[in-house]
Amino acid sequence: MGDPSSRGVSGPRSPARRVLALWCPDWPASAAGAAADLAPDVPVAVLHANRVVACSAAARRSGVRRGMRNRQAQAACPKMVLAGSDAGRDGQWYEPIVAAVTEVVPTVEVLRPGLLVIPLTATLCRHLGDEQAIAERLTDVIGACGAEASAGVADEMFTAVLAARRGQCVEPGGDAAWLAPLPIAELAVESAFGGHERTELVDLLRRLGITTIGAFAGFPIRDVATRFTADAVAAHRLANAVPDRGPVGGRIQEDLLIEYDCDPPIDRVDAAAFVGRRLADELHRRLAAMSVCCTRLTVEAVTQLGQRHTRTWRAVAPLTADDIACRVRWQLDGWLTGGRGTHGQRPDSPIALLRIDPVEVIDSGAMHYTLSGHGLPESESDGERARAVLARVQGLLGGDAVKIPVLSGGRGPSDQVRLVTLGEDSVPHHDRSAPWPGRLPQPSPATLAEAAVAVLDPDGDPVRVSARGAFSAEPALVVGHRTWSVRWWAGPWPTGLDGTARAQVLLDDTRALLLHYRSEHWIVEGIYE
Incomplete structure (x- = not known):
């Protein structure tokens, strides 16, 4: 496959470069409140699978916590506003914040809606001041957009993200010492680093008596590799603050870059989403033909008058065609709508050119997709792994080759299931909560x-x-x-x-x-x- 550096896989950074992370707490709840035009003090909770996945500070003050069931949360805070999980909404409302930050700092990477990182180079510090001054300025910028933010600085990106959740600055060279006393559960906190898949590992380490990150980091890497999974090795590297790829690494071959001349020019969100899906499918086919996967993507839009709008998106797992299309839609939706009432800036004219550039790729063989357990997934992490497997099959066989069931309303069992293509909106045909006289009682046929x-x-x-x-x-x-x-x-x-x-x-x-x-x-x- 050749030298990995030719495919944009960056090696360890220079120790002189630091990383600044900006974290917006409970961003899904903030985005849901902004979309509903709610006051900041109104308690809001976001639900997924009938459990709270995010809640506002006002909801937490009433006793609401992540992981609570819907009924428990409503009992704790009857006046709370409930919203469903919506990644598109989160991305759309985060776009104006990213735009405001990039007006101050040109190099920004979005890990997920609500979390971004910035490389603190010597040039940037020379122009904007020291680390503390840059952090304070950028949190003020986000505050002017109507959102709360916390900043963290460290040598490594993972440490910086955890520091941002505490609003702290880690001394240069002190990442491992700063991480050591933190609870082992912190390894499973941030989904941008695979944390949502690490719950079982954390539970196992707790049962073994390992309660802090430092205790886990003290184990020899050989013992971790022979007794645990590959993800445990990755978590061990994070715990030891081993230098890893930082924000904005090298570039790859230009033949993977995709440009699309928009004819007619695009000025609507639905048209942008349609074109984004086409470009995502094309890029996914090119990556598959080269047996590589994209983990960092730059999306650029150019208007008829020459205005440019660029974002770089990073992911811990390879981006599927659906992931790429979602990020294009989030970015262009937020730009074209101007953030719908926030401080976003609209384009000066319709979009004439779209460019998708996979700035970092890895070998497909480095990623292993496995299904664990029997029958339906028993946890959210199993479901994510199953979805990754299905997305891989979809990439090999075509978009319509993989369909998933969606529960719908109806009288008989066949009426209550609708098959939709993986990646499309999971919208039921009929309302499940309707009375449906003559509906077959439980249990349903196997x-x-x-x-x-x-x-x-x-x-x-x-x-x-x-x-x-x-x-x-x-x-x-x-x-x-x-x-x-x-x-x-x-x-x-x-x-x-x-x-x-x-x-x-x-x-x-x-x-x-x-x-x-x-x-x-x-x-x-x-x-x-």
């Missing part, structure tokens, strides 16, 4: 099916459903590719005014079937295991 069978009575005559919604005779046999005896049955239950009905039968092989009667024929709709 397997959905669509196979025609015959239901016979003890004399071998077909069993039908009368206009009054009753069996014409007691079911005794079910005939499909073979014949089963019916040990038990329940129903029928009419499903509408068209003579359709459902029934359940227990067969002699201990399996149970959900049967649907329509057009005077029986269909196996589901199988209970």
Whole structure:
């Protein structure tokens, strides 16, 4: 594959360079409050999978905490405003803040909405002052945008991010000593460094009696590598403040850069999102053809009058086509709308050129996608790993090759599931909370099916459903590719005014079937295991 440096994989930085991190606490809650035009003192919580994933300071003062169930949070703060998790909203409302920061500091990398890092070079400090002065100036800039921010400075990016969460500046060369007394749970705090996947490791280390980052850092790397996963090795490097790639590294071959001349020019968010999806798919195909993955991406838009708008996005995991498209949409949405009431600046004319530049890539072989456990994912981290696997398959087979189920409203089990392409909006066909008279009670069948069978009575005559919604005779046999005896049955239950009905039968092989009667024929709709 050649020299890694030719693909933009940066090595250790010069020790003279420091990193400044700017962290906006509880950004999803702040973005949700801004989108709803709420006052800063209104308690807000963001929910995902019926649990609180972010909450405002006002909500925390009332006892709301991350990880709480919806009902617990509402009991603690009845006046709290609830919002669903929305990465697009978070990115859109963060864009004006990034724009304000880049007016002061030209080199900025966005780790995720709500968190950015800046390399503190000697040139920057010569023009803007020392580290403390730069941190104070940039937090004031973010404060002028109506958001709260905290700054942290350190040698390494991970340490700087943790320092930003505490509003501290780590002395040069003191990263490892500063990290040492912190609780081991801090390794799983920040998702920008894979923290959302590190909960199981942290729990295991706690059970082993390792309660601080320093205690974990003191283990020999050979012992960590032989006893734990590859992610534990990465966490061990973070704990020891081992020099890693810093903000804004080298560049890669120009043949991966994608430029698109917008004809007609783009002045609407939906048009920008459509073009962004096309460019993301094209870049993903080029990366796959070279067997590399992008971990840092620069998106640049140029207007007809020559105004430029550039952002660099960094990710701990390889960016999929869906990830790339989302970042293009977040950036252009925030720019085209001017932040919708914040201090964002709109373009001076329609966008004439879009450029996507993967400024850092790694070998695909360095990334391992695995599925753990059986059946459905048992935790959010498992779900993220499963999604990464599906995204990889989608990149190999095409966009429509991977579909995921979305729960919807309906009476029967087949009506309650909609298949959507991975990456598209997971919007149900019908409202699940509607009454749905005649809805099949729980539990639902383990397997959905669509196979025609015959239901016979003890004399071998077909069993039908009368206009009054009753069996014409007691079911005794079910005939499909073979014949089963019916040990038990329940129903029928009419499903509408068209003579359709459902029934359940227990067969002699201990399996149970959900049967649907329509057009005077029986269909196996589901199988209970």
